[in-house]
Amino acid sequence: MKSLALTGSIGMGKSTVAAMFADAGIPVFDADATVRALQGPGGRLVPLIEARFPGTTKQGAVDRDALSAAVLHDPDELAALEAIVHPAVHHERTRFIVEHGNAPALLFDIPLLFETRGDAAFDHVIVVSAPAALQRERVLARPGMTQAKMEHILSRQLPDADKRARADFVIDTSGPLEATRAQVQRILACLDLKTGV
Known part of the structure; x- marks a missing residue:
């Protein structure tokens, strides 16, 4: 099984590209979606976050704006939040790997892949990019x-040029969707991954 990491700065089209890999039959683990589920209505992190950051949840879910305001400009508070969230995401990721043990490849959509030095854990890194404007x-x-x-978000992310330089593959999302999908198909072909699309 090949492990593929998909990353890219905010607004580069990563979610669109991840959906194209999923359409091609590659199971996708979306770290952001996992966090949203864990912090959403009935999510198992909601009581832990409320206990550590009082007033940041309402109606059984995390109030993302309130939580963001509580941690945005305080590195210690952000680290405290990450200490709650990261182990839970790791658990969900392990469960995803076990569930898809027979797949020829798995794609992990990880926004802060390079920033967290997580790229070494993958066989190939795919960076989604587009012009700054x-x-x-x-x-x-x-x-x-x-x-x-x-x-503020961009200040926490490695510059796009650095990500592209460290990638095994770069997908340019500045053109029409058909052009982006063609790039996805070329990567799958290059990795010898047979797909249904």
């Missing part, structure tokens, strides 16, 4: 996004 346009179009919030 397009990235900015996409990010600022998101609900609730501000210039300041975007700049």
Whole structure:
């Protein structure tokens, strides 16, 4: 089984690319979606987060804006949150690997792959990229996004050029979806992964 990591800075089109791999029959583990489930209604991290960060949950789920405000500008608080979240995500990831033990490859969608030095654990790293102007346009179009919030997020991420330099494969998402899908198919062919698409 090949282990593939998919990463890229905010607004680069990573979710779109991950969906294309899933459409091609490659099981995808989405770290962000896992976190959302763990922190969503009935999620098992909700009581732990409320205990450590009082007032950051409501109606049985984490209030993401309140939690963000509590940790955004305090490295110690962010580290405390990560100490709650990361082990739970690791547990879910292990369960995903066991469930898909017969797959020819697994794709792990990990936004902060290089930043957490996680790239060494994978056979191949795929970076999703787009020109900075397009990235900015996409990010600022998101609900609730501000210039300041975007700049803070980008400050925690390795620059796109550095990610591309460290990638085994780069997918450019600046063109039409068909062009992006063709790049995904080329990678699958290069890795000799037979797919249904």
